Amino acid sequence: xxxxxxxxxxxxxxxxxxxxxxxxxxxxxxxxxxxxxxxxxxxxxxxxxxxxxxxxxxxxxxxxxxxxxxxxxxxxxxxxxxxxxxxxxxxxxxxxxxxxxxxxxxxxxxxxxxxxxxxxxxxxxxxxxxxxxxxxxxxxxxxxxxxxxxxxxxxxxxxxxxxxxxxxxxxxxxxxxxxxxxxxxxxxxxxxxxxxxxxxxxxxxxxxxxxxxxxxxxxxxxxxxxxxxxxxxxxxxxxxxxxxxxxxxxxxxxxxxxxxxxxxxxxxxxxxxxxxxxxxxxxxxxxxxxxxxxxxxxxxxxxxxxxxxxxxxxxxxxxxxxxxxxxxxxxxxxxxxxxxxxxxxxxxxxxxxxxxxxxxxxxxxxxxxxxxxxxxxxxxxxxxxxxxxxxxxxxxxxxxxxxxxxxxxxxxxxxxxxxxxxxxxxxxxxxxxxxxxxxxxxxxxxxxxxxxxxxxxxxxxxxxxxxxxxxxxxxxxxxxxxxxxxxxxxxxxxxxxxxxxxx
Numbered sequence: 001x002x003x004x005x006x007x008x009x010x011x012x013x014x015x016x017x018x019x020x021x022x023x024x025x026x027x028x029x030x031x032x033x034x035x036x037x038x039x040x041x042x043x044x045x046x047x048x049x050x051x052x053x054x055x056x057x058x059x060x061x062x063x064x065x066x067x068x069x070x071x072x073x074x075x076x077x078x079x080x081x082x083x084x085x086x087x088x089x090x091x092x093x094x095x096x097x098x099x100x101x102x103x104x105x106x107x108x109x110x111x112x113x114x115x116x117x118x119x120x121x122x123x124x125x126x127x128x129x130x131x132x133x134x135x136x137x138x139x140x141x142x143x144x145x146x147x148x149x150x151x152x153x154x155x156x157x158x159x160x161x162x163x164x165x166x167x168x169x170x171x172x173x174x175x176x177x178x179x180x181x182x183x184x185x186x187x188x189x190x191x192x193x194x195x196x197x198x199x200x201x202x203x204x205x206x207x208x209x210x211x212x213x214x215x216x217x218x219x220x221x222x223x224x225x226x227x228x229x230x231x232x233x234x235x236x237x238x239x240x241x242x243x244x245x246x247x248x249x250x251x252x253x254x255x256x257x258x259x260x261x262x263x264x265x266x267x268x269x270x271x272x273x274x275x276x277x278x279x280x281x282x283x284x285x286x287x288x289x290x291x292x293x294x295x296x297x298x299x300x301x302x303x304x305x306x307x308x309x310x311x312x313x314x315x316x317x318x319x320x321x322x323x324x325x326x327x328x329x330x331x332x333x334x335x336x337x338x339x340x341x342x343x344x345x346x347x348x349x350x351x352x353x354x355x356x357x358x359x360x361x362x363x364x365x366x367x368x369x370x371x372x373x374x375x376x377x378x379x380x381x382x383x384x385x386x387x388x389x390x391x392x393x394x395x396x397x398x399x400x401x402x403x404x405x406x407x408x409x410x411x412x413x414x415x416x417x418x419x420x421x422x423x424x425x426x427x428x429x430x431x432x433x434x435x436x437x438x439x440x441x442x443x444x445x446x447x448x449x450x451x452x453x454x455x456x457x458x459x460x461x462x463x464x465x466x467x468x469x470x471x472x473x474x475x476x477x478x479x480x481x482x483x484x485x486x487x488x489x490x491x492x493x494x495x496x497x498x499x500x501x502x503x
Contacts, residue, residue, distance in 0.1 A: 023051030023094035024148025051094030093149030121166030131300030141206035171270035213274030228420035249275035315393035379410035408437035
């Protein structure tokens with residue numbers, strides 16, 4: 001396996017802080033390092049309403065400023081407490097548009113003890129696009145990043161950031177501009193969206209939804225459909241379904257929204273306006289579906305600071321490699337497992353796609369992460385760890401394929417806990433997960449998870465009927481009844497007969 005796809009593989013803890021000063025919220029996220037797939041280790045947000053009233057007064061909200069400065073002083077102390085060596089801070093729509101924005105930024109820098117970049121609309125759109133592209137390889141469509149004060153729309157495709165535009169359509173601003181009238185807000189939204197040629201180029205492509213408001217709408221849809229996996233990244237909703245739930249939310253009262261458990265209480269006042277923006281955007285763009293991205297400006301900022309070799313690494317495989325380095329008995333063995341399974345799956349009878357090969361390699365890296373658990377719980381532990389991990393650059397079907405593969409590797413029984421998740425993958429993926437798990441079970445009974453053996457042992461599909469394990473004489477004593485049974489089980493899964501050759 002090519003190591004460059006794995007990133008650095010470092011497990012050293014070198015946290016970095018990112019502070020995002022938006023129109024509605026001020027947020028600190030501390031990540032575990034400046035890496036290809038950074039994981040948040042601390043996340044705190046305070047809804048200050050800094051931009052409330054900016055559209056009419058041109059001034060930042062005084063109470064919001066006071067609360068924001070207090071939060072920034074706390075963020076400074078937290079970053080020191082956690083040991084973050086770098087603090088990257090950005091401010092967006094409210095700070096750049098208010099007349100007293102520069103004075104606030106000066107006070108904010110003193111409170112935070114770090115420089116704050118006031119992003120232009122174009123810069124904010126670029127970072128949002130970089131964030132989505134870092135978390136969804138091959139993103140093709142329109143990125144919509146909805147903040148409290150603005151909506152950034154960016155066309156991406158073929159690995160490039162194309163056209164972009166910023167509209168003053170954040171929920172806080174709409175609340176001000178419309179005077180609290182949803183009907184007037186709809187007219188304002190339509191006037192802006194009708195002026196953008198971007199929306200005519202999106203038929204059959206995706207809308208990548210960024211921002212807390214739209215994540216809340218996705219949570220509502222999850223609850224409505226009783227979706228079995230509560231992972232927002234890459235959660236996909238068909239256009240008409242997304243438009244329907246957005247339309248529903250845009251007409252709900254505050255009292256009705258309070259009764260919905262999946263809705264953040266802090267967003268009750270602004271959520272209908274954010275939902276209305278989404279509904280009108282879906283109505284006018286004719287996109288195929290809405291795809292939720294948890295990556296946005298903050299992750300795009302970190303991604304932009306990586307050297308090219310790290311940016312080019314595979315985000316999923318990098319994350320799986322870091323899991324492997326932390327939890328597996330021998331990370332080197334898992335790399336050997338990738339190469340060993342290559343020998344088997346290169347046979348023409350498998351017809352493996354590049355996407356399937358990538359998922360197989362990811363599963364190989366995760367194959368031993370449950371070993372420290374009690375034997376009776378290794379299957380369940382692995383299923384939970386993988387299905388719920390903060391992986392990006394993988395869809396939900398791929399995530400469940402990996403989780404079930406390792407679940408079956410530990411001989412997990414068919415239970416209710418897997419049946420709901422299994423419905424997220426098709427029959428072909430399910431069959432493949434079972435096959436790969438049998439390969440893993442054979443490999444581990446031979447090697448005891450230690451490196452140096454697999455590269456010397458050949459495994460080969462012979463014609464259409466046979467499966468051969470070729471073993472050098474010096475490893476002959478590793479063979480035995482249990483190995484024969486595991487090999488026979490794998491061959492049976494493939495509809496073949498098996499034999500061991502000592503060479």
